[in-house]
Amino acid sequence: MAEDTAQQTKDNVVKVHKCPICGKLTDNIKYRPFCSKRCADIDLGTWFNEGYVIEGKNPVDEEESE
Numbered sequence: 118m119a120e121d122t123a124q125q126t127k128d129n130v131v132k133v134h135k136c137p138i139c140g141k142l143t144d145n146i147k148y149r150p151f152c153s154k155r156c157a158d159i160d161l162g163t164w165f166n167e168g169y170v171i172e173g174k175n176p177v178d179e180e181e182s183e
Contacts, residue, residue: 131144132144132146134149134150136150136151136152136153136156137150137151137156137160138151138152138156138159138160139152139156
């Protein structure tokens with residue numbers, strides 16, 4: 118019986134996270150890690166506009182190395 122209660126409590130836990138765009142606390146899992154479609158679209162637009170950069174080495178141009 119105690120084992121059933123522990124499992125029920127574990128399953129009823131609501132996970133809240135902070136949206137990386139607006140900072141709002143939300144439990145919405147549909148757009149996780151964002152709070153809404155709006156914030157997800159803002160982030161996607163930032164990627165499309167090259168607002169985020171992933172550091173890495175510059176590719177070697179084969180014509181320049183000859």
